[in-house]
Amino acid sequence: MGAIFRKEMLGxxxxxxxxxxxxxxxxxxxxxxxxxSLSAGSTDLSQLFVMLYFAxxxxxxxxxxxxxxxxxxxxxxQGLLTAPVSLGGIVAGKFFSAFVVYLMGISSTVIYxxxxxxxxxxxxxxxxxxxxxxxxxxxxxxxxxxFISSLTENQMVAAILSMVAILGLYILQVVANYINVEWISxxxxxxxxxxxxxxxxxxxxxxxxxxxxxxxxVVFLFLTVRVLEKKRWD
Amino acid sequence: MIEVVNLSKHYGDKKAxxxxxxxxxxxxxxxxxxxxxAGKSTTMNILTGYISSTDGKALIDGIDILxxxxxxxxxxxxxxxxxxxxxxxTVKEYLCYVYDLKKCKLPRxxxxxxxxxxxxxxxxxxxxxxxxxxxxxxxxxxxxxxxxNPPVLILDEPTVGLDPNQIIEIRTLIKKLxxxxxxxxxxxxLSEVQAVCDRIVVINQGKIVADDTAQNLATSLSSDHRLxxxxxxxxxxxxxxxKGISGVEKVIVNTEVEKGVWEYRIEAEENVDIRRELFxxxxxxxxxxxxxxxxxxxxxxxxxxxxMGEELSSAEKSKLGNKGGNK
Numbered sequence: 001m002g003a004i005f006r007k008e009m010l011g012x013x014x015x016x017x018x019x020x021x022x023x024x025x026x027x028x029x030x031x032x033x034x035x036x037s038l039s040a041g042s043t044d045l046s047q048l049f050v051m052l053y054f055a056x057x058x059x060x061x062x063x064x065x066x067x068x069x070x071x072x073x074x075x076x077x078q079g080l081l082t083a084p085v086s087l088g089g090i091v092a093g094k095f096f097s098a099f100v101v102y103l104m105g106i107s108s109t110v111i112y113x114x115x116x117x118x119x120x121x122x123x124x125x126x127x128x129x130x131x132x133x134x135x136x137x138x139x140x141x142x143x144x145x146x147f148i149s150s151l152t153e154n155q156m157v158a159a160i161l162s163m164v165a166i167l168g169l170y171i172l173q174v175v176a177n178y179i180n181v182e183w184i185s186x187x188x189x190x191x192x193x194x195x196x197x198x199x200x201x202x203x204x205x206x207x208x209x210x211x212x213x214x215x216x217x218v219v220f221l222f223l224t225v226r227v228l229e230k231k232r233w234d
Numbered sequence: 235m236i237e238v239v240n241l242s243k244h245y246g247d248k249k250a251x252x253x254x255x256x257x258x259x260x261x262x263x264x265x266x267x268x269x270x271x272a273g274k275s276t277t278m279n280i281l282t283g284y285i286s287s288t289d290g291k292a293l294i295d296g297i298d299i300l301x302x303x304x305x306x307x308x309x310x311x312x313x314x315x316x317x318x319x320x321x322x323x324t325v326k327e328y329l330c331y332v333y334d335l336k337k338c339k340l341p342r343x344x345x346x347x348x349x350x351x352x353x354x355x356x357x358x359x360x361x362x363x364x365x366x367x368x369x370x371x372x373x374x375x376x377x378x379x380x381x382x383n384p385p386v387l388i389l390d391e392p393t394v395g396l397d398p399n400q401i402i403e404i405r406t407l408i409k410k411l412x413x414x415x416x417x418x419x420x421x422x423x424l425s426e427v428q429a430v431c432d433r434i435v436v437i438n439q440g441k442i443v444a445d446d447t448a449q450n451l452a453t454s455l456s457s458d459h460r461l462x463x464x465x466x467x468x469x470x471x472x473x474x475x476x477k478g479i480s481g482v483e484k485v486i487v488n489t490e491v492e493k494g495v496w497e498y499r500i501e502a503e504e505n506v507d508i509r510r511e512l513f514x515x516x517x518x519x520x521x522x523x524x525x526x527x528x529x530x531x532x533x534x535x536x537x538x539x540x541x542m543g544e545e546l547s548s549a550e551k552s553k554l555g556n557k558g559g560n561k
Contacts, residue, residue, distance in 0.1 A: 003334030007320070014322055079318025079378065082282040083335045084307040232286045234245075 001085070004093025011066075012101050021063050025105035028055040033112045043122040045113060049130040049201045052109075053170065053194055056141055061162035063101060064145025065155040067094050068224070072153045081232075087225045094146055095221055102138045109134065126203045133200025136213035137193065141166055143220035150227045169193040235260040235416040236281065236386060241290035243276050243440075250276040252440035253290065258433075260385065263412040265427030265448070266420035268437040274420040275315055277437070278390050281418070282312040294386060308336070311384040311415075315391050317375025321364040325355060325374055328363060329381060338382040346381070353377045353407065369400040376404070380411075387411060389419040393426060405430050461500040461509065462488075462529040467521030469496050475515055481506035495524060 012018030029052060036047035071077040080090060113127045144165055149158040172192035176185040189195045193216070196209045236258040243251040251273040258264040266274050279285045281292050283299045283306065292299045297306040320328055329346050338345065350356045353373045358366055363374060372392065379387055392408065393401045408430050411417060421427050427434050428448050436444040465472050469487060476485045481502045488497040502508050509526060516523050 003331055003337075006334065007323075007331045010327065011320070011322065074318075074321070075314065075316040076318040076320055078279075078284055078314040078316070079312075079332070080335075082284050082307060082310070082312045082314075083332075084304045084337065085335060086304060232284070234285075 001089040001093040001096075004080075004085070004090055005097045008067075008094060008097030009100065012063075012097065017062065017066065018101055021059055021101060022105050025055060025059055026108050028052075028059075029106075029108050029112070033115075037112070037116060043116045043120045045109070045116065045122070045127055046130060046201045046203065048109070048112065049134055050198065052106075052134060053137070053197060056138060057163060057166045057170070059105070060102065060138065060141040060166070061145050061159040063098050064142055064149055064162060065159035066149065067098065067146045067158075068150040068228075069152050069155045069158045073155075081228070087228050091146070091221050091224045091228070095143060095217075098142045098146065099139055102142055103135070106131070106134050106138060123203075129200050129203060129205045132205065132210070133197050136200075136210060137197045140193065140213045140216040140220070143217040143224075147220040147224045147227070150224045166193075235262075235295055236264075236418065237291075237293040237296075238277070238281070239291045239293075241277065241280060241292060242288045243273075243280060243285070244288045249440050251280070251287070254437065254440070254442050255290075256435050256442065256445060258416050258418055260416050261412070261414070262433060263408065263417045263419065263431045265431030265434040266418060266437060267422065267424065267427050267434055268420075269422055272437045273440040274422075274437060275390055276440075278312075278314075278388050278418070278420060282310055282388055283307050284312075284314075308382075309384050309386050311379035311382070311387045313375045313379040313387075313389045313392055315394070317371055317378070319363050319371060319374060319378075322362065324362050325350075325359050325366075325377075328374065329377060332378050332381045336382040340383065345383075349377045349380045352380065352410075354403070368395045369397065372396060372400075372404070376407070385415060387415045387417045387419075389417065391420055391422075393421070393423075401426075460529050461502070461512075461526055462497065463500065463512070463526045464491055464495055464497050464524040465516060465521055466492075466495045466524055467516070467519070471519075472496065472516075472521060473498070475519065476500060476512065479508050479511050479515065481508055499529070 012021075029048070032048045032051040032055070033045075036051065037043070037045055068077070071080060081087075109131060113122060113124075116122050141162075145158070145162040148162045148165065149155070152158050152161070169192060172188045173195040176188035176192065176195070179185045179188065193213075196212050199206055199209055238257070239255050240253050241251055241255070242249065242253050254273075254277065256264075266277070268274050276285070280287045281294070281299065283303045286300055294306040294309050297309070299306045320331070323331070326346075329349070330342070333342055333346065347356075350359055353376050355370060355373050355377060358370055358374075363371065366374065372395065376389070376392065379389065389408070393404050396404060405426070408417060408419060412430075412432075419427070419430065431448050433447050434444070435442055469490075473485055473487060476482060476498060479502075482500060483503055484499075484501040486499040488499055491497050500508065500512075512526075513523055
């Protein structure tokens with residue numbers, strides 16, 4: 001796992017992918033920060049975190065699109081899968097490397113929080129909750145993106161499918177609002193990643209939501225292992 | 235060291251590998267010979283744990299690749315048909331990565347330096363793989379297989395795409411490696427496996443059609459009882475004359491190569507040398523023997539015969555048919 005993690009990290013920063021991810025994330029989050037907080041004269045960063053869902057929608061797929069699809073295309077998976085490493089180790093290495101780059105990106109939100117604290121004392125517990133939510137949301141998207149990239153050889157297909165999936169996980173919540181049947185809308189809301197995430201941005205730290213995202217990560221990574229395993233049996 | 239028992243791989247209805255069995259002892263170089271699509275790569279992919287077999291067993295040093303993949307994989311160095319190179323890395327970065335990936339315990343710098351010296355890539359050690367020539371990429375692929383000094387090396391068409399000098403270099407290297415590794419290498423070039431391997435397994439359409447030492451296979455393929463001759467003389471009479479020589483099994487008139495000069499292919503019984511007799515008889519009739527050389531039955535010829543249901547001569551049958559792993 002360690003070797004794969006290091007190789008992936010090197011890969012992110014010897015190719016443009018890591019820089020594009022970080023650059024665009026900093027630009028987008030900076031812009032949201034300016035419009036929702038600085039120019040509005042508010043120390044409440046929650047709106048920024050609401051908007052960041054859409055930044056992740058575009059950016060996380062870019063981070064994960066190459067993960068397994070590129071290996072398959074360049075036939076390097078043959079080296080990887082014949083090395084004395086477990087599939088779980090391979091998937092974990094890929095996940096944590098993308099996740100660390102993601103964490104580098106969202107670390108900028110800490111700077112924004114410190115910036116507003118110069119003007120007035122923000123509600124640190126709310127900010128901590130927001131950041132926790134963003135970390136968990138990103139982790140689940142990274143796992144989802146890696147899973148999707150294991151399904152295809154084409155990184156563009158992987159990226160687009162991941163974007164569609166993340167958008168779909170938002171739309172579930174919108175659809176829920178239009179459905180009058182109580183239990184269906186509740187069910188939809190409970191699997192919509194966005195509604196789970198927005199409880200964090202509303203300042204509520206609910207353990208069930210924390211567990212939800214952690215389970216999502218585990219499920220997607222487990223599915224990725226299964227996809228790799230199935231390929232051997234085809 | 236390597237034992238394959240009744241191995242099969244089916245893709246839907248297609249049988250890529252169909253119940254093959256063979257063994258490779260330690261310190262042996264085994265050649266895997268067959269035309270494209272014969273099932274060579276599939277077999278190698280099963281042996282290395284990249285894909286799984288539909289049926290049968292593959293044991294590496296007694297360890298089943300399906301039951302204990304990580305332990306079995308530790309014993310194998312694999313060079314696939316397309317070397318698994320991360321082209322954006324430098325050779326050094328790549329080999330260090332492979333070193334880490336294989337959890338190699340040997341001292342890193344000296345071990346990698348030894349390998350680079352062996353496969354002659356020291357001078358490109360700090361270059362990006364993308365920019366290397368095909369020959370160097372192939373050698374980096376080989377270096378990658380050697381990391382960790384595994385007792386078994388599986389090389390899938392290691393000389394494809396190299397220039398003649400590089401081919402000779404790689405062959406010499408493989409021979410050298412064969413002294414303290416078990417090597418399985420695949421190829422569709424007969425002379426290549428003949429030059430390098432101790433034993434040859436010929437595979438076609440997923441089945442083993444011959445399993446023999448390189449020496450035996452070589453003698454059966456290049457003995458003096460097959461001649462290609464050019465004779466200046468009337469075609470039909472010359473043909474009759476050749477047929478009259480005792481021991482001649484078959485005469486085929488090829489083409490008229492010059493005016494009045496025809497080329498003939500002669501197959502005689504095994505261990506019968508008809509060259510002197512042929513010369514004498516032609517001289518008596520005042521016809522001229524312009525050239526005479528023995529021709530080798532190429533792998534392709536053997537294949538055509540073995541697989542297209544064409545009749546094998548008695549000599550070939552005894553050489554190929556009854557030996558070893560033929561099923």
